[in-house]
Amino acid sequence: MDNTCRTPRTPREKYGEELKLRRIAAGLTQEQLSEIIVCSPTLISHYEAGRRLPKPDDARRIDRALGTDGFFERWLEDLESKHPDFFATVAELEQQAAVIRQFALSLVPGLLQTEDYARAVFRAYRANYTTEELDEAVVIRTGRRRILEGPAQPVIWTLLDEAVLRRCVGGPQVMSKQLHKIAELAEAGRLRLHVLPYGAGAHALLESYLTLMSFEDSAPVAYVEGFLTGNLMDHPALVAASQTAYALALSDALSQQESLALVRAAAEEHLHGRQQ
Structure with missing residues (x-):
């Protein structure tokens, strides 16, 4: 049994992990997905690491690229920040x-x-x-x-x-x-x-x-x-x-x-x- 302590995942990290899983399932690399939604591969990396969240328009394009029927755009609404x-x-x-x-x-x-x-x-x-x-x-x-x-x-x-x-x-x-x-x-x-x-x-x-x-x-x-x-x-x-x-x-x-x-x-x- 693995008793190693792990840092709990934040909601943003869960979002990023799901994005990575859906991207891989769609057979796309970070570079290919970035070309579809018109951003840099580095930005996709930040999304998947939970460091950054896509803007609503980007989340909409991600859903279209991955065929996820608005999943990532809807989830984004639950991750709103208290900051501007x-x-x-x-x-x-x-x-x-x-x-x-x-x-x-x-x-x-x-x-x-x-x-x-x-x-x-x-x-x-x-x-x-x-x-x-x-x-x-x-x-x-x-x-x-x-x-x-x-x-x-x-x-x-x-x-x-x-x-x-x-x-x-x-x-x-x-x-x-x-x-x-x-x-x-x-x-x-x-x-x-x-x-x-x-x-x-x-x-x-x-x-x-x-x-x-x-x-x-x-x-x-x-x-x-x-x-x-x-x-x-x-x-x-x-x-x-x-x-x-x-x-x-x-x-x-x-x-x-x-x-x-x-x-x-x-x-x-x-x-x-x-x-x-």
């Missing part, structure tokens, strides 16, 4: 990534936000809101931090423009607490922290928020985000260009020790009113 559509796949992928490299231009990355900081962010761009709506949004966002509780994976690199440290979000106490939290995670070895100082001038990521994710058994992806929109890229050339831009920006950043000192200093300046 443009971010739902990213939220799933970061739970499975081996390495996450994130860059933030003006805002603390959602993965690292404290409850009070996140609440201030949500409050700022909602013209009308209720306490209940803010509470729900904060719970969803801060729930992503569970991946920080493990001692090993994912390995997280965090590159911050100095503007992230200087903008006072939620008030001096909220901002100070947020920056100290980031510093504590770095000092505990849970993330690698670097800051791009104002003195660096123009840098390779000056125009965009960027997250890079690598996996143990699948191709890497890159994600860029703007207001109410995001773009998840898996095309090798685009991912490679994003990785190069990150490396270039990182080369202009302060060392981890210098970055920690700057983050701690900024936290104290917020708290004691010495921000410029």
Whole structure:
């Protein structure tokens, strides 16, 4: 009898496994199926691994290709995410990534936000809101931090423009607490922290928020985000260009020790009113 402990399959993994079984039964390779539904073979691989879900139109094409009579499109409705559509796949992928490299231009990355900081962010761009709506949004966002509780994976690199440290979000106490939290995670070895100082001038990521994710058994992806929109890229050339831009920006950043000192200093300046 096999007593080996196995990680329970998620609903998305079950979806992916069923897709793989139906594809093989139809006598199709990942490449052949990707040609039929007009996507990359890498994307089919992500679907079958449970890392990503097809969009409704893609699920409809999968059903036509495999002759499954709407099966995958209907099942998709039961797997809806609590996150916005443009971010739902990213939220799933970061739970499975081996390495996450994130860059933030003006805002603390959602993965690292404290409850009070996140609440201030949500409050700022909602013209009308209720306490209940803010509470729900904060719970969803801060729930992503569970991946920080493990001692090993994912390995997280965090590159911050100095503007992230200087903008006072939620008030001096909220901002100070947020920056100290980031510093504590770095000092505990849970993330690698670097800051791009104002003195660096123009840098390779000056125009965009960027997250890079690598996996143990699948191709890497890159994600860029703007207001109410995001773009998840898996095309090798685009991912490679994003990785190069990150490396270039990182080369202009302060060392981890210098970055920690700057983050701690900024936290104290917020708290004691010495921000410029």
